[in-house]
Amino acid sequence: MLKTDQPVIDFVNEIKDYLPGNSIDCVVFGFDAQQLKVLLLEWKDEEAWCLPGGFIKISESMDDAAHRILHQRTSLNSIFLNQFFTFGSTARYGPKFKDHIKKTQKVLQNKGVSDKKTLGWIASRFITTGYFALVDLRKTHPQPDFFSETCQWIAIDKLPELIIDHNHIVTKALEHLRVQLNYLPIGISLLPSKFTMQDLQRLYEAILQKPLERSNFQRKMLKLGIFIRLEKQMTGAANKAPYLYSFDTEKYNQLLEKGIGFTY
Amino acid sequence: MLKTDQPVIDFVNEIKDYLPGNSIDCVVFGFDAQQLKVLLLEWKDEEAWCLPGGFIKISESMDDAAHRILHQRTSLNSIFLNQFFTFGSTARYGPKFKDHIKKTQKVLQNKGVSDKKTLGWIASRFITTGYFALVDLRKTHPQPDFFSETCQWIAIDKLPELIIDHNHIVTKALEHLRVQLNYLPIGISLLPSKFTMQDLQRLYEAILQKPLERSNFQRKMLKLGIFIRLEKQMTGAANKAPYLYSFDTEKYNQLLEKGIGFTY
DNA sequence: GCTTTATTTTGTTATTTTGACACAATAAAT
């Protein structure tokens, strides 16, 4: 891994280039067969898990910062990324926060960072803005950051305890995902380019966390007129093979603007 | 007006008590007979209009700051207030911003504030978080702030040019209002406690900016089971008088949690 | 090759919802 891919190193060298008191945390959603997953960083030695995040350069917009951070973690360039909430409560700074700061400073010192300015900067109050991303996890190459040993996909219903209020941030992101479902490019962002109706249904079921009626789901989806039917996918199983579909991108985007009037 | 109601005075005296680089701007919606209105501040001498806003104390959460700011402008204590977006683009800092800073510094100097720290603080990059509020404008007592001469309700379709990106902030707030319509306590927050179905319909028409069919609107609304029918309102006109309604608060809130499945 | 098995795709049908318009009820003015 190149040093230029480690933003905290840059940050340590040039604190003055970053806005103080503001950070960004990203909830990156991926979908794998049955499960909705989230990209997490694991701090092996310190036993901590957290969301990918970072800081904002003075010369850079918040959106640019979020894209930069996500590119560093996923290697993806054009990501569907939405800001969803800014977390500015003082409740963030309880004992869990203090515990986190100790670990952070420990890691920094272990890596040879000892100047007081940096250690103090990290320990001050931050207002963090949450972004959620929808990506095809098959196309990502997860990379740990300065503080972490691994970067991996974890199923949404098996999340470990995360630092500070990061569990809360994930919960909020998921709420936004559900509420805005009809306005977000769920399918096209989270699925591979070719998929079956069952894949699509499982995705919606994972997000809504409730089962949907198979035949009605299929008919209603197809009626939207945003799919292109491709060849059949021979599954090798002793039964009828499903058709593969891809999205008609133009029609999909047109429909999204008005909101897909889909009832689940 | 008391000096304690003028937050910028406090701010000037105690810059160190506020977070640098973060601000709050509020889009306060009210509804008056036919029109959706927004609360604006007018800087008479400098010919500027802006949204009510302010800064965040170090000891205070962002939500508390927004409530404090709105209490100062409206005299209301329990306000429906939702954070909707954080504006962190660098495009905010174009010529319009520089123009605004000049005016701000002029006002400060006219009012006897001349220390460089304050003048510089004001001119730095701010990330501003937008909140929108829904209030019964009949219950408000609009108060101008340190920079403004008047604080008044302006119809949403007759907004003047506002400072920096405040027009954009209003547009974004309105978008959120529309998209989240079925999850927000529109009626109970914006209407007086007793209202007619026509009042309610005009409110929805103002937000959605499209006409709705009278009889169907009425039937569908009443079917939600969240209204209490009161006495008739004698209008004095030569025609049938409408019933007055109030909300059944408990049922209304229950319904809002799932989202009112209303189609318009 | 014929039958079995599991799954997909298309059909059917009763019920509910929607949208558009009709009509009766009614408060005040003429």
Added chain:
DNA sequence: ATTTATTGTGTCAAAATAACAAAATAAAGC
């Protein structure tokens, strides 16, 4: 008593929904 404007309720065809049924089909077993 009649007129007028608006409200509240009625009607009805078309569309959408939900639940279930039946036909189609890819591979395995015999």
